[in-house]
Structures are given as structure tokens and as C-alpha cells.
Amino acid sequence: MPRIGHDLTSYLREGMMPTVWCPGCGHGNIFRAITESFRQLQLDPSGIAVLGGIGCSGRTPFYFNTNAMHTTHGRVLAFATGLKLANPQLTIVVTMGDGDALAIGAGHFVHAARRNIDLTAILYNNSIYGMTGGQVAPSTPLAFSSTTSPFGNIEPAFDPVELALAAGATYVARTTTFDFEDMARYIGEAIVHPGFSVVEILSQCPTYFGRLNHLGDAVDLLKYERTHTVATDEIPLLTKEDMVGNLPLGVFRNEIRPEYTKEYAKLCQAQGGTYHA
Numbered sequence: 001m002p003r004i005g006h007d008l009t010s011y012l013r014e015g016m017m018p019t020v021w022c023p024g025c026g027h028g029n030i031f032r033a034i035t036e037s038f039r040q041l042q043l044d045p046s047g048i049a050v051l052g053g054i055g056c057s058g059r060t061p062f063y064f065n066t067n068a069m070h071t072t073h074g075r076v077l078a079f080a081t082g083l084k085l086a087n088p089q090l091t092i093v094v095t096m097g098d099g100d101a102l103a104i105g106a107g108h109f110v111h112a113a114r115r116n117i118d119l120t121a122i123l124y125n126n127s128i129y130g131m132t133g134g135q136v137a138p139s140t141p142l143a144f145s146s147t148t149s150p151f152g153n154i155e156p157a158f159d160p161v162e163l164a165l166a167a168g169a170t171y172v173a174r175t176t177t178f179d180f181e182d183m184a185r186y187i188g189e190a191i192v193h194p195g196f197s198v199v200e201i202l203s204q205c206p207t208y209f210g211r212l213n214h215l216g217d218a219v220d221l222l223k224y225e226r227t228h229t230v231a232t233d234e235i236p237l238l239t240k241e242d243m244v245g246n247l248p249l250g251v252f253r254n255e256i257r258p259e260y261t262k263e264y265a266k267l268c269q270a271q272g273g274t275y276h277a
């Protein structure tokens with residue numbers, strides 16, 4: 001990870017602005033936090049690759065003056081795995097919607113975690129399919145409305161943190177677009193972490209999730225994030241009843257275990273090959 005002097009603008013592809021996101025969309029907050037984490041780590045833009053799937057979240061790579069790939073819906077981790085194996089020196093940040101990561105891409109998500117390949121997966125969780133018009137997603141909470149669940153969702157939602165932990169991700173954190181400093185800090189920790197990292201960020205979609213559920217505008221949705229979450233260090237002080245309807249935030253795992261490209265390099269070298277990670 002080469003580190004040289006960079007300000008925020010050196011990471012931005014300004015010719016692509018303004019962004020495609022609706023006014024007040026949380027994806028803009030996440031984009032800003034990713035940029036801030038690059039600046040804090042003083043990463044060289046030429047050593048970074050930002051990848052996206054398809055969806056409003058998947059547009060993120062368009063706005064970075066780094067290597068970038070806009071891939072297919074649900075398959076971004078497969079592209080990222082290939083890219084990391086081809087060039088293990090790259091710092092790869094993968095941006096995924098909740099539909100992208102937990103529905104069509106759920107298989108790639110759990111296997112990337114199982115392999116512990118050194119990628120940073122940022123899960124933009126707005127609880128809905130944004131780009132295609134507000135359909136129900138595997139992250140839509142019970143009883144909430146979407147264009148395809150107008151009378152309330154009857155399917156329980158995945159908890160992406162539990163899923164990532166069970167599948168073997170070695171850095172797992174959750175925060176919200178309300179908590180800007182935590183977003184930038186967790187993304188930075190995830191980038192530095194030598195293994196598969198997942199940062200779930202609860203994000204607001206005022207256009208669909210907010211409107212269809214009568215939750216108000218973007219500011220109301222930010223307040224909603226704040227009042228329906230609780231920091232992990234506060235949990236011991238709370239009762240089970242206090243936790244109902246509140247999602248825990250924080251770092252849930254930060255541990256080291258063998259990383260995939262390093263293991264692959266060892267295997268290749270043992271067979272007389274020249275692959276290095």
C-alpha cells in the first residue's frame with residue numbers, strides 16, 4: 001500500500017459529477033466516507049480498484065479517479081476475486097447493494113467470506129432494491145412496504161452481519177450513514193485488514209423505502225437510523241426489551257486467519273511456480 005500526499009480531490013473523477021443519486025440518498029454519504037478513508041490512509045489512487053455491481057450503489061466506481069470496474073448484478077465479488085488473484089498488490093474496495101450482495105449475489109458473498117480473500121466489501125443496505133423501483137429485498141424488514149410488498153413484507157430479513165460472521169469473514173462491522181466518523185474509520189480498518197472484510201452500512205433511500213413506508217424525508221430517515229440502532233458497548237447496559245427493534249452497531253470481528261491469495265502463492269511456490277501475493 002504505497003502512501004504519498006493526497007487530498008480528497010485526488011480520488012475523485014470530477015468529470016463524472018454530478019452523481020446519479022437522488023438528493024438525500026445515503027449512497028452519497030457512503031461515497032464521501034470511502035473517499036475520506038482513502039485520504040486518511042493516504043493511499044495512492046493508482047493502487048486502488050473500486051468495483052461495483054449493478055444498482056444505485058453499484059454506480060460508486062464511476063466517481064473515483066482510481067482503477068474502477070462496473071460489473072454485473074450480484075457478480076461483483078466474482079470479478080473482484082479474479083482481479084485480486086491477477087494483481088494481489090491492489091487494494092480492492094467492492095461496493096454492493098443489499099439486493100446485489102444478499103439476493104442474486106448471496107453465493108459469492110458467503111464463499112468470498114469462507115475463502116478469506118483480501119477484499120473490502122461495503123454493503124450499502126437501504127433495505128430495498130433502489131435502482132429498479134423499490135422492490136422487496138432479502139434485507140427488507142418484516143411488515144415493511146415495498147412496491148412488491150404493498151401490504152407488508154411477510155419474509156424475515158437476513159442479518160448481513162450474522163451471515164458474514166457465520167461464513168467466516170475476518171473483519172465485520174456495521175454502522176449507519178448517520179455515523180460519518182465510524183463509517184470512515186471502519187472502512188479504513190477494513191482496507192488495512194489482511195482478509196475478507198465486510199462493512200455493512202445502513203443507508204437511506206428516501207425515494208422508495210422512505211416514501212413507501214411514510215418515514216419522511218432524508219433527514220427523518222437519518223434520525224430513524226439513529227433511534228433504531230445501538231452501539232455494541234451499550235448493549236450490556238440494556239435489557240432484552242430495550243433491544244427489540246434496535247440493531248447493534250460496531251465491530252463484531254477483527255481477527256487474522258490465513259488469507260486466500262497468500263495461501264495460493266505458497267501452493268504455487270511449493271510446486272515451483274513464480275506466483276507472489
Ligand SMILES: Cc1ncc(C[n+]2csc(CCOP(=O)(O)OP(=O)(O)O)c2C)c(N)n1
Nearest residue numbers: 054055056057073097098099100129130131
Ligand atoms: C442478472 C440481473 N438481474 C436483475 C437485474 C435488475 N437489477 C438491477 S439493479 C437491481 C437491484 C438493485 O438493488 P440493490 O442491489 O439493493 O442496490 P440499490 O439500487 O438499492 O443500491 C436489480 C434487480 C440486473 N441488472 N441483472
Ligand code: SF4
Nearest residue numbers: 021022025056130205
Ligand atoms: S432510488 Fe433510492 S437508492 Fe437509488 S439513488 Fe434514489 S434514493 Fe438512492
